[in-house]
Amino acid sequence: MTALLEVRNVKTYFYTQDGVVKAVDGVSFNVNRGETIALVGESGCGKTVSALSILRLVAEPAGKIVSGEIIFNGIDLLKLSNEEMRKMRGAKISIIFQEPLTSLNPVLTIGRQISEGLEFHKNMSVREGMQEATRLLQMVGIPHPERRVHDFPHQFSGGMRQRAMIAIAIACQPQLIIADEPTTVVDVTIQAQLLELIRNITKELNTALILITHNLGIVARYAQRVFVMYAGDIVEHGKALDVYHTPFHPYTAGLLGSVPRLDEPRKTRLQPIEGQPPDLIALPAGCSFQARCAYAIPECHKEKPPLLEISPSHFAACWVSQKGSRSWQK
Amino acid sequence: MAEIIIEVNNLAKYFPVTRGLFHQKKIADVKAVDGVSFAIHNGETLGLVGESGCGKTTLGRCILQLIRPTSGEVIFEGRDLCELSDKELVPVRKKLQVIFQDPYDSLDPRFTAMDIIGEPLRIHNIFKGTEYRDRVAELMNLVGLAPYMAERYPHEFSGGQRQRLGVARALALQPQFIMCDEPISALDVSIQAQIINLLDDLQQKFGVAYLFISHDLSVVRHISDRVIVMYLGKVMEISNRDELYKNPLHPYTQALLSAVPIPDPAVEINRAVIVLKGEVPSPMNPPSGCVFHPRCYRAFADCPKVVPLLADAGDSHQVACLLYETSRP
Amino acid sequence: MVSSTNTTIVNERPHHTLWGDAWIRLRRNKLAMAGGIFIIVLTLAAIFAPLITPYSFAHQDLNAILENPSSKHWLGTDGLGRDVFARLLYGARTSLAVGIFAQLIVIGIGLPIGAVAGYAGGRLDNALMRFVDVMYGFPDLLLVILLKAILGGGIYQLFLAIGLVAWVNIARLIRGQILAIKSREFVSAAHAMGGMGPYITWRHLLPNSLGPIIVSITFNIPRAIFTEAALSFIGIGVRPPTPSWGTMISDGYAVIFASWYQVFFPALAIALLMIAFTFLGDGLRDALDPKMRR
Numbered sequence: 001m002t003a004l005l006e007v008r009n010v011k012t013y014f015y016t017q018d019g020v021v022k023a024v025d026g027v028s029f030n031v032n033r034g035e036t037i038a039l040v041g042e043s044g045c046g047k048t049v050s051a052l053s054i055l056r057l058v059a060e061p062a063g064k065i066v067s068g069e070i071i072f073n074g075i076d077l078l079k080l081s082n083e084e085m086r087k088m089r090g091a092k093i094s095i096i097f098q099e100p101l102t103s104l105n106p107v108l109t110i111g112r113q114i115s116e117g118l119e120f121h122k123n124m125s126v127r128e129g130m131q132e133a134t135r136l137l138q139m140v141g142i143p144h145p146e147r148r149v150h151d152f153p154h155q156f157s158g159g160m161r162q163r164a165m166i167a168i169a170i171a172c173q174p175q176l177i178i179a180d181e182p183t184t185v186v187d188v189t190i191q192a193q194l195l196e197l198i199r200n201i202t203k204e205l206n207t208a209l210i211l212i213t214h215n216l217g218i219v220a221r222y223a224q225r226v227f228v229m230y231a232g233d234i235v236e237h238g239k240a241l242d243v244y245h246t247p248f249h250p251y252t253a254g255l256l257g258s259v260p261r262l263d264e265p266r267k268t269r270l271q272p273i274e275g276q277p278p279d280l281i282a283l284p285a286g287c288s289f290q291a292r293c294a295y296a297i298p299e300c301h302k303e304k305p306p307l308l309e310i311s312p313s314h315f316a317a318c319w320v321s322q323k324g325s326r327s328w329q330k
Numbered sequence: 331m332a333e334i335i336i337e338v339n340n341l342a343k344y345f346p347v348t349r350g351l352f353h354q355k356k357i358a359d360v361k362a363v364d365g366v367s368f369a370i371h372n373g374e375t376l377g378l379v380g381e382s383g384c385g386k387t388t389l390g391r392c393i394l395q396l397i398r399p400t401s402g403e404v405i406f407e408g409r410d411l412c413e414l415s416d417k418e419l420v421p422v423r424k425k426l427q428v429i430f431q432d433p434y435d436s437l438d439p440r441f442t443a444m445d446i447i448g449e450p451l452r453i454h455n456i457f458k459g460t461e462y463r464d465r466v467a468e469l470m471n472l473v474g475l476a477p478y479m480a481e482r483y484p485h486e487f488s489g490g491q492r493q494r495l496g497v498a499r500a501l502a503l504q505p506q507f508i509m510c511d512e513p514i515s516a517l518d519v520s521i522q523a524q525i526i527n528l529l530d531d532l533q534q535k536f537g538v539a540y541l542f543i544s545h546d547l548s549v550v551r552h553i554s555d556r557v558i559v560m561y562l563g564k565v566m567e568i569s570n571r572d573e574l575y576k577n578p579l580h581p582y583t584q585a586l587l588s589a590v591p592i593p594d595p596a597v598e599i600n601r602a603v604i605v606l607k608g609e610v611p612s613p614m615n616p617p618s619g620c621v622f623h624p625r626c627y628r629a630f631a632d633c634p635k636v637v638p639l640l641a642d643a644g645d646s647h648q649v650a651c652l653l654y655e656t657s658r659p
Numbered sequence: 660m661v662s663s664t665n666t667t668i669v670n671e672r673p674h675h676t677l678w679g680d681a682w683i684r685l686r687r688n689k690l691a692m693a694g695g696i697f698i699i700v701l702t703l704a705a706i707f708a709p710l711i712t713p714y715s716f717a718h719q720d721l722n723a724i725l726e727n728p729s730s731k732h733w734l735g736t737d738g739l740g741r742d743v744f745a746r747l748l749y750g751a752r753t754s755l756a757v758g759i760f761a762q763l764i765v766i767g768i769g770l771p772i773g774a775v776a777g778y779a780g781g782r783l784d785n786a787l788m789r790f791v792d793v794m795y796g797f798p799d800l801l802l803v804i805l806l807k808a809i810l811g812g813g814i815y816q817l818f819l820a821i822g823l824v825a826w827v828n829i830a831r832l833i834r835g836q837i838l839a840i841k842s843r844e845f846v847s848a849a850h851a852m853g854g855m856g857p858y859i860t861w862r863h864l865l866p867n868s869l870g871p872i873i874v875s876i877t878f879n880i881p882r883a884i885f886t887e888a889a890l891s892f893i894g895i896g897v898r899p900p901t902p903s904w905g906t907m908i909s910d911g912y913a914v915i916f917a918s919w920y921q922v923f924f925p926a927l928a929i930a931l932l933m934i935a936f937t938f939l940g941d942g943l944r945d946a947l948d949p950k951m952r953r
Contacts (some may be wrong), residue, residue: 042518187381188545189606192589196605214519219592221598240595256593258523261631262575262591269530270552272523276488290532416855423853438864440677450852468757483677499848653907 002074003030004208005054005176010068012046012053015061019281023049024061025232028307031176031189036202038223038240040216044277045229047212054210055095056258057146073175091121094169100161104153108250109151110137110164114171121172136167136248153228159190163197170201176208183218195222216259220244225313228252231278231288234307238314246329250293253328287319295320295328300319332372335506335539336393341366341402343385343392347614358612362388363399370507373532375540377554377571379547379586383610384560386543391508394426395419395540412463415469424454427505431512431565433492437484443470444480446495450502469498473528477583490521497528506540514549526553547590551575556646559583562621569647581628581651620652628653684946691942694935701932705751714742716749716902725918734924737907738914743921744873747928749902756931757817757887758880764822765879769829769870770865776830777837779861788834794827803886804895813898817890821883832875870947877940881933887927904929 012024024046030240031037039047052058053065056077070077072093077085089095094117097103103189105113114136115129124132130149140163153161162182169177183191199222202209211223219226220240227237228249236249247253254273260266275292284290286301293300299319307315308322320326344359363385370376380386386583391397393404395411404411411422430436437446447613448466451457457465467477473494484492493513500508510529514522526549533540544550550557557574559567559582567580578584588604606625611617617624630652638650685691704711714732720740728735734743776787792936794802806820840846841864849859891905892895904925911921 003340071485159609187610188589189381189585190609192603193605196603215591216519216593217598220593220595221591244593244595247627250537259593260548261592261594262548262551262590263594263597266552266572270523270527273520274524276490276521277518300578304622310339391847394851396847420853420855423851426851428848428851430848431842432844438845438849438863438867449849449854453849453853454860496848503852613749642883 004033004035004073005031006071007050007054008069008071010053010070011065011066012049012058013066014247014329016281021280022232022283023280024053026068027229027232027234029145029227029234029237030050031210033175033210034206036199036211036223037225037227038211038213038219038229039229040213040219041229042214042277044231044280046232047229048180050211050229051095051180051210051212054178055089055093057095058130063098074239082284087121090117090168090174091172092174093176094174096162096165096169096177096179096182098184100158100165100185103165104161106153106250109150109152110156114149114164117168117171120329122234124327132171133167136171137164137172139201140164140167142167142194159186159193162186162190162194166194166198166201170205170207174207176210177202178210178212180212181214182211184213184215193217198222216244216255228255231283232280233288233304233317235289235318236316237307238311242314248310248314248321248326248329249289249318250295250320251289251327252316256290257328287317293320297323332374334369335372335406336370337403337405338369338393338499339367339403339405341392341404342400342563343391343397344390344400358614361563361616362613363392364616365402366560366563366565367567368441368558368568370539370541372506373533373537373539374555375553377544377550377557378541378560379545379550379557380560381545381586383562383613385563385613386560387511389560390428390511390541390543390630394428394534396428396644420454422451424503425506427500427503427508429493429496429500429508429510429513430627432498432516433489433572434516436496437492439484442481442483443475443487443495446484447480447498447502450499454503456503465502469502472501472532474524488521489517490524493521493525494515494528497525497532501532501536501538502535507541509543511543512545513542515544515546522549529553547587558577559586562611564621565650566622567647567649568640569649570645573644573647577644577647579643579654580622580651581626581653582622585627605641620650629640661952663831681946685942688942688945690938692947693926694938694942697931698939699934701751701935704712704748705755708745708748708752710747712742712748714745716741716744716746720744725914725921727918728920735918735920737910737918737921739887743924744796744909746902746907747837747904747924750904750907750925751928751932753814753897753901753903754884754887754929755815757821758884760818761821761825761883762876762879764818765826765829766876768822769826770833772826773830773833775842775863777834777841778856778864780838787830791827791830794824799824800886800889804890807890807895815903817887817896821886825879825881829872829875832871833865833868836871837864840867871883872941873947874944877936877943881936884932884936886927888925 009026009028010024011026014021014023027050032170039050041047049058054070056159058065065078070296111133113131114133115126116130118124118129119126134145134149137149142148142160142163156164160278178214183194186194213219223240225238226240226243228315230251236243236247236252243252247256258273260270273292278288278291286304290296290300297320305317305319307317309315339391341363342365343363344361346356347358349355349357366389378386386657388397392399399412406422411419444466447469448462451462451465466480469623470477470480475491475494490616514525517525530553532538542550546626551571554571557571560567561582567574567583585604585606592598604627608625611624619634619636620638623629626633632652636652638652638655640648640650641655643649643654677829718741723736724738724740726732726736732742734747737743740784770786776784802824803820806823807817810816810820846859846863849863887903888905891903896905897903902947907925908922915922
């Protein structure tokens with residue numbers, strides 16, 4: 001069975017006064033129908049830009065998808081016209097943004113914002129759209145939906161606004177939802193509510209989900225496959241269990257080692273990754289992680305490692321890993 | 331246990347909500363902090379956890395008198411800080427310092443690194459000339475920054491480095507106590523660990539006490555000696571760190587801990603999460619009785635009627651919950 | 660314990676001080692630079708006027724009235740035989756002086772009032788701002804005319820009249836800036852260190868407000884220049900024999916059909932100087948905007 005979405009070697013660059021920022025530099029991943037994958041990494045790694053590139057929401061002229069293919073259901077999204085792409089957004093692929101306060105229109109009722117997509121994509125009338133919006137609000141767990149559908153965003157709390165965003169995202173029953181840091185701004189108990197809700201809905205509607213986050217716990221709980229990103233590249237990917245238990249890239253291992261865990265005995269000292277992320281305008285030759293890597297060998301400074309196979313479902317972009325000495329694995 | 335350096339007694343901070351065109355009339359109070367009592371011991375790290383709206387940040391600022399409390403006491407060195415004027419507080423501030431959350435906003439963009447770190451020294455007129463420069467260089471080394479960067483501006487540093495500047499600044503006067511207000515929340519995960527280790531090392535070296543305010547339970551467990559859990563302006567539970575995480579008594583603490591996903595798919599695949607219903611209520615209109623009862627999965631008939639008091643429930647373990655109240659005096 | 664990788668600067672871009680950074684950005688702005696150069700050249704010309712032209716602004720040659728531009732009188736002569744070019748140069752002194760000195764009064768009054776209102780807040784802020792609001796209610800030019808009529812006199816009184824009316828803008832601006840900056844965490848940090856009001860205002864609040872203040876002043880100068888010209892035009896600005904572009908226009912207006920350039924050259928001078936300050940002000944605003952610096 002072919003994948004629902006296949007991103008092939010996409011490069012998205014930003015052209016600034018100071019130079020070219022290679023935000024996404026040759027990234028490939030795929031999502032199968034009904035599956036949840038995670039793009040995980042820290043700020044500046046390119047995960048959000050990757051998501052925006054799929055929906056072609058990268059701000060031009062400063063940003064540009066320079067090359068690559070994005071095959072969705074057999075069609076290359078990058079070759080579609082603007083009009084055709086607009087028919088995709090919200091209907092076949094939708095997105096949940098991080099900050100519901102700024103992604104919701106303050107002067108439209110929640111109901112209208114949900115029914116907007118229905119009116120545009122499914123040719124519903126305003127009345128039909130509002131009825132469906134009420135049903136969707138119920139589905140995402142908002143109490144008294146028939147009343148709340150006429151409320152404005154500022155009358156909702158943060159957690160409820162995010163639920164409204166989920167309702168907007170599922171309104172036209174898309175095949176793929178992209179969730180960009182959907183719970184970063186909410187509290188941990190609300191986060192639990194929202195993520196459980198998203199999981200239940202995607203299971204019920206058999207929707208594929210790309211979960212973008214920096215939170216390793218969320219990835220572990222909700223994603224089947226993981227793609228770890230660093231400085232615009234995917235440095236490791238595979239099944240969540242494999243990547244977490246036997247990380248083949250020092251960055252993945254470093255990330256896992258630097259996070260305190262509630263279920264393990266308390267370490268006396270955390271194992272941070274030293275240094276800081278590189279400047280995306282002035283990346284070094286060779287592996288982007290070399291400056292912070294405790295295991296770097298001469299090859300790392302010369303040539304950037306491609307994703308090398310460890311098993312048919314587990315890949316890592318690391319020269320040292322290939323040589324067999326993986327002292328960072330427990 | 332070491333001696334108590336700060337004692338907080340029944341601290342409360344209410345923000346009035348006013349309405350009116352010409353004459354502002356008070357219609358309600360936002361009870362940000364509503365009767366909180368605890369003690370901080372010499373050299374310990376007291377973790378303060380809670381979600382947004384629980385009052386932890388306001389509490390931290392009230393202790394340092396950056397916001398003046400509505401009522402209650404903060405006893406330090408035998409005096410109630412709430413009673414001291416701004417001017418009288420100036421010498422006291424040498425011993426009570428702060429590290430802020432936002433590494434971008436907590437540094438004056440027009441100050442060089444040297445200006446920033448040395449500001450406490452300048453305000454209190456300690457050191458001049460070469461002594462001053464040496465002290466700044468020493469502080470920079472302590473936090474892992476190279477002294478040659480002293481002439482640079484904040485925008486030339488990364489987020490983690492800026493936070494190190496904040497730490498160096500807090501240490502400048504050799505304080506006894508530092509209030510850390512979400513010091514790592516704005517940083518990347520791999521950098522967070524660096525700063526946590528740094529704070530740990532500095533505490534071992536100088537014996538400074540921390541009030542570590544955070545919403546990140548895993549980090550609080552790592553760094554704290556004791557932990558306070560707050561909800562809607564009130565303390566729900568206080569305990570030793572190990573005891574709290576092994577044996578959380580208050581339903582809210584249990585839900586909070588359960589909500590944190592563990593970075594291990596093997597563990598998560600089988601773990602059930604306690605999902606609380608509803609939202610955090612507005613502090614302007616807190617629920618009656620126990621403030622947590624509308625969302626509590628173990629609430630019973632008395633909960634909306636009686637306000638639970640913080641009571642002993644074991645070895646230095648206190649909890650405010652009717653489930654554990656054996657009798658009322 | 661200390662990691663060496665934390666001692667590297669994250670961006671290896673050239674190090675500039677904040678003013679140096681602003682200067683580089685200003686330099687890139689061609690219009691701003693053109694404006695700035697024009698102002699500098701005009702100022703130098705005004706200062707060194709005696710070296711540039713042999714004529715005095717008051718010397719009358721009644722044998723040579725209303726002459727066209729020639730090699731003897733580069734821009735001709737006016738109705739009293741005075742050299743137009745010379746009067747233009749000396750008039751520049753008046754315009755620039757008014758522009759600059761009036762601003763000193765504006766800063767002298769507006770800055771402390773705005774700063775105090777912003778920092779103190781509460782009732783003092785309320786009282787001061789209500790006063791500012793009342794002054795705002797009056798049309799600027801009329802108020803200046805009224806003050807000048809009361810004060811009488813010449814150029815110094817003109818500085819005062821313009822300054823006493825224009826300070827309200829700066830006061831409001833500074834108050835707004837200070838209110839915005841007051842809530843930033845580095846101010847809380849200074850407070851937590853033991854800094855008191857005046858220290859915080861002087862070391863943190865004002866320096867961070869400088870950008871918009873400088874821009875505002877740069878835009879206020881052409882307004883002052885225009886006000887002087889307007890007042891001189893209607894006869895209550897500077898007193899003769901002090902040269903003024905405004906006076907030149909009013910004198911030239913009477914003979915406009917005989918010799919149009921009497922009005923043209925001073926009007927052009929006013930326009931060019933105002934445009935120059937406006938370009939410079941725009942450029943300064945962009946250069947000093949902290950958001951545009953990464």
